Amino acid sequence: MSRTFEVAPGDAVHPGDPVIVDRYTTGARINHWITAASLVLLALSGLALFHPRLFFLTSLFGGGSTTRMIHPWIGVVLFFSFLGLFFRFWKLNLWKREDGTWMARLRDVLTAHDEKLPEVGKYNAGQKLVFWLMSVLIIVLIASGLVIWQEYFAQYTTVEQKRIAVLVHAIAAIVIICVWIVHVYAAIWVRGTISAMTRGKVTGGWAWRHHRRWLKELVTGKT
Amino acid sequence: MFPPIANPKAEAITPKFGEQDLIRRSASSITPAAKRQTEVAKLIDVSKCIGCKACQVACLEWNNLIEEVGINVGVYENPHDLTPNTWTLMRYTEWENPESGNLEWLIRKDGCMHCEDPGCLKACPAPGAIVQYSNGIVDFVKDNCIGCGYCVKGCPFNIPRISKVDHKAYKCTLCSDRVAVGQGPACQKACPTQAIVFGTKDEMKQWADKRIKDLKSRGYQNAGLYDPPGVGGTHVMYVLQHADKPQLYAGLPDNPAISPIVELWKGLTKYAGLTAIGAFAAIGFLHHIVSGANRVSDEDERNAKRLAGGSTK
Amino acid sequence: MTNSWMDIGNADVVWIMGGNAAEAHPCGFKWVTEAKHNRGAKLMVVDPRFTRSAAVADHYSPLRAGTDVAFLSGVINYLLTNDKIQKEYVKHYTNASYIVRDDFDFNEGLFTGYNEGTRSYNRSSWEYVMEPDGFAKRDLTLSDPRCVYQLMKKHFSVYTPEVVERITGAPKDKFLKVAEWAASTATGDRSMTIMYALGWTQHSHGAQNIRCAAMIQLLCGNVGIPGGGINALRGHSNVQGITDIGTLTASLPGYLAMPTDSEPTLDSHLVKRAFKPLQPDQTSYWQNYRKFYVSFLKSLYGPKATPENEFGYQWMPKLDIAYDVLRMFDVMHQGKTTGLFCQGFNPLMSVSHKAKTIAALSKLKFLVSMDPIETDTVRFWENHGEYNNVDPTKIQTEVFMLPVTSFVEEDGSFTNSSRLIQWRWQAADPYFESKKDIEILSDLFLRVRTLYEKEGGKGVEPLMAIDWNYKDPRHPSSDELAKELNGKALVDLKDAEGKVVRAAGQQLATFGEMRDDGSTDGVQWIYTGFYGPNGNFAQRRDNSDPSGLGVYASWGFSWPANRRIQYNRASADPEGKPWSEAKKYMFWNGQRWTGPDVPDYVPTIPPERAVGPFIMNQEGVSRLFTRGFLADGPFPVHYEPFESPVANPLYPKIKGNPAARVFKNDMEVFGDAKDFPIVATTYRLVEHFHYWTKSVHANAVIQPEFFVEMSEELAREKSIRPGQMVRVWSNRGEVKGKAVVTKRLKPLKIDGKTVHSVGLPLNFGFIGEAKKAAPVNTLTPFVGDANAQTPEFKAFLVNVEPVPGPVA
């Protein structure tokens, strides 16, 4: 039986010591970091207007009014830049049978018993979950965000609709920040990961340990 | 006649209240002065109102507001709604009373109600952009306003308007600058029939009782005072001929209160949200301490090399 | 107003009809709300529209515009047939008991003496029967079939509630409630005030509308008492004062008359007017006419006025005919007028039949406008598209627009609607190059005189005779002029014992001090005392009110003689006792008349002498029957407006008021009900003042655009949507405005047929900040009241249709 090929254009293996694996193209990396930066700025400016205790964050953006003005625009940037990521990655993030098993063994994931986990492709279930959550939440945020974008869209909705939107926006924002924390922490905890987004490369060992099938397919694809 | 307030003086006068008399300040915690100032209130007696709009003009003039000249769209309301420059507006309702069969022309002066529990202030994220004085006046502080429009969502009466020009929120100040020097609001001073009176909240309630008695004697059995408890009472109150049906008066809310959605947003969400974020951060932190980093072993590298081929030393 | 604004607070019933006080006089209307609040007074409003006044009324009745006489006569009939009148008052203070000549009669809608050709009456039969002793015959039992009371009962008996409903469309029950509430004040311990304005005067039978109201008040005993009276709510801030001054074609200051061709000498003028009393002991104050006239001439001609030259009487212009505003524009339209001065006046907006006004103005050689703001009139020659479609190149009129100071840039005295004279202090410097009227007119006068001195010309003597003795002749001060109005002693004035009562040069304290020998001057006898020996009383600012009756006797000065309620002698019964404690005002305390006000006559004249309160009348009493003083009859009669949706239901043959004057070419442009089935009425809006505030930003904001008010029924019938542009046209022109569809206007059943009405606010034009509109006087007919020649703005015929296009 044949399985779908788990490799993205640009992924490649370079034999050597250690083996080096190309994971992300320059384009993908730039795209990611734009998204990441906007998300962080959005979180900071958003939180500033969300909780009085954090209002001081507005000074990062040159005061309350500019924060109010800038935040939605960053949102727009995030939306389109994430759209880029989405079209790059959505195929490889489709849910697979082994993802279920992987999720079932979350305890082994958290205790770093990777050997007990099924071989996964370029992305494991956790990463896929982050991907899909981000996608959904960003749509929710942009939609609710437009409703409460006073400067341009105030006249199109009722006060009651705005109230709902502002609540939804707040909740979605909190969730996305949590998802972001997971994402970032995972990258830190699983050593050797960050280079994937900085230099675009990981070591063969990293690939072997965390994304064995991806590595195998790269190799077999190569020979 | 309710005793008129003495004429204003053409000289500098030290304000009778100010920052030291705040009891609430948006997005910031303050310690209110030990002694609360006497609560003031504006009483609008709809049964005395002739809808002349003197209040609208007096408001424009005193506050140096320039409204634009609109058009007629088949009604008496002009402008057609509150705007950043129109802080008060006469709203007209023609109602045929099913009981008496008489036509009643109900005319209500719309504007900020100066709630005891102001939804705008609760919703406002900008420290000090909305303040409440211990005399009950809820005021917007332009320089602190960031124009986010949260006050619009917080207000149960749909009063604040955001300027397209300077992106600041505007509404009736109850002429805080006049009250501070012992005057009543400009609209109250102008009102030809004393449909608007101003004084301490107690005085206003007593005056309202007189008016309600008069109305009942004229057959308005449901005449009453509109001082909605849902927002802790207001510092702008109405005498209504039909206090049982506030909705009649151009949609005056029956029992206004800060929207539960806003309460949820500014309440639980605010706290739970940050807790969740904090928690996630903390858990990650702890997990790292407990389980340490997930490192790639040499063996992994060897396996990789074995798979990928290439020289070995 | 017989009473004051504040006095309205003493009323038990307030009746607003032919006016809309809440809308046109909001701050005066305050006193209605006070009466309601403090005394539980009832407010009733009768109006074609449910007005802002009606919005706070206890009772509202509609009626068809122009049928007030029928409605009011119905009330008179109700009072008489149900004997709801204050008998003692009627007996002693009205001419109810006077016997009328046998040859006086009324049938088929006409009184005796009508001449169809001249549209006028020979009024000789409208008179009392005179006794040999020269006094009029009376029957105090009121039983003589020829006494005024009996004649009234007969005359008004046709106006039953059913007939009233048939003519006016006012539902019987609503009409009866008004009558009952009015009757409730015929008791001596309750009072009713009647407040009216242009809604009564601007009809071809305007004077008779007001007559009806006066008769009702007299029958109820409501004249001369607190909270009573006939209260004309006047328009412009000083229209009362300017009318007192007499800038009216046939007037001199203080209601003295212009000389006419038929009065070649001073005596021939005076003899007609020194009315002798018709009852013993009556004051008949006009007996002093000569004193006032001579004092006036002394002010006008100064030292040049001497007994030898009839005090300059011969220099006075003499009137050939009366040039009321309608005739003025008719004459102008005939091209007989060279120049027009408009001082704070906008005739293009305010005179009927705009097309005629434009044609008339275009025939002028020159027009001078003196006004703080630009008027539509001063730009009548300018093309404003559909709103003023003229061709400037075809208009040869020279136009001067002179900048005049506004009210804050001048000082002087003002006489409000209730005869109260107050002073205004200057607050600011003149705006840009603007100058005060006084300065401009003095300058013009002196320049013209100089030209005559240099070049000579016609009428030099009368021109030079005018006394112009001011500190700065080019700029007389308000203070100097105010003093002139009051008058002074020119020599030491001595009483019978030869004691000097007023030293030469001293200001006079009352008009009682005026003399007819040239030893006093004084422009305006009714104002004498306002700037007396003790200074300028217009500036008095003591607002204490010891009686609590809203008299404020030391605030300003109320002419005549600082009297706040006129005819206040009638607040006491013939014995001098108050009619009731509730209405106690002026009364006889055994030695003198006393109370919070100034009595009508010498305070020591005892009640026994039965001197009547109505001192300006020869009878000393008021007139329910006006003798020959009105052109169209001694009793009111219901006549339809000249443009009416139905024939007169009582006298089908009579069109309009038979004694009203109509110019030929205007008769031709009356429309009839066939082409114009809808009744139109014009009115003012509270947001605007006349034609000024369309130029005032704040007011343009709160009421920006001309509109047409109509009932939901009419809108449905013509498929007009709210806010849609509609076209309204009469036989004289058309206007366009936004439709305001309202429940406040309702179709009425008139004589069995449904009649619709539209309301047309008149405050809009083509100059200013409000949206441009054609003036409503494009539509109005060019016909006036039979007596006052006030144009019939309030009832005429139009048609209405939607103008295709988007709803606003």
Place this chain on the structure above:
Amino acid sequence: MNMELSRRSFMVGAGAGLAGTTLGALGFGEIEAAHAAMIRPYKLAQTKEARSSCPYCAVCCGMMVFSAKNAEGKMEVTHIEGDSDNPINRGTLCPKGAGALDYVRAKTRVKYPMYRKPGSDKFEQVSWDFAMDRIAKLVKEDRDANFIEKNKDGVAVNRWPTMAFLSGSSCTNETGWITWKVARGLGMLQIENQARI
């Protein structure tokens, strides 16, 4: 309430813990200290007051007119409101009176003498002298042409029937008297005011 309090204080910790520590250290905290002046300064200070009366209707409401020196050193009105001492209006004003300031400074206020030539489609600014001389000349021309000293019966009638004067009913009594004196002094009969309309 206590619950609420305790929860809040906890949040403060969490909030700070998340980002506050570092950013707070950079001194952004100050922003909260910056308070804006809140109540607008009283606008009638440094004005002069005059007692006036409303120019509009015949209620003649008492007015307080406040003015101050403008750039050119002329006294200029800055605010108008009702005079509470006046027994008629007790300080109240209708929408016209309340807006009287906009009348004084109306866009269509006439600033200079303006003159429109016959057939012209515009006004041009002229001097007072030009205007008054021209009017005086026109007046004399017509008066000389149409003034009637005696009627056919030889009665002195001294009238000038071809000139009309509409006298303003918002002028002072004193202005009214001068108007009467000038108009009648010249012999005019066509004189009217707003009494009828």
